[in-house]
Amino acid sequence: MNMTNSSQNAGFIFVRDIRACGMCTIKARRFFLNQGLTNTDIQDFFDNGMPIARFEKLFGHDAMVQQVIKRVKDDG
Numbered sequence: 001m002n003m004t005n006s007s008q009n010a011g012f013i014f015v016r017d018i019r020a021c022g023m024c025t026i027k028a029r030r031f032f033l034n035q036g037l038t039n040t041d042i043q044d045f046f047d048n049g050m051p052i053a054r055f056e057k058l059f060g061h062d063a064m065v066q067q068v069i070k071r072v073k074d075d076g
Helices: 015-020 025-034 039-048 052-059 063-075
Strands: none
Touching: 015 025, 015 063, 025 039, 052 063
């Protein structure tokens, strides 16, 4: 079952969205650490996603993050 556009996922960004933009999760982890997230925070994101609004507030200044946000919103 494809859960990508499930209403349960609406309004969230998931690690699969980062991968769908051709980005590496190892470098994403490094980016998140550099932005002040803890390993626990990052693992929670990888497991459960993050609301788009929070993701945008925390990381929206970054051009690569903006690509992920745009893709999720466009696929919405």
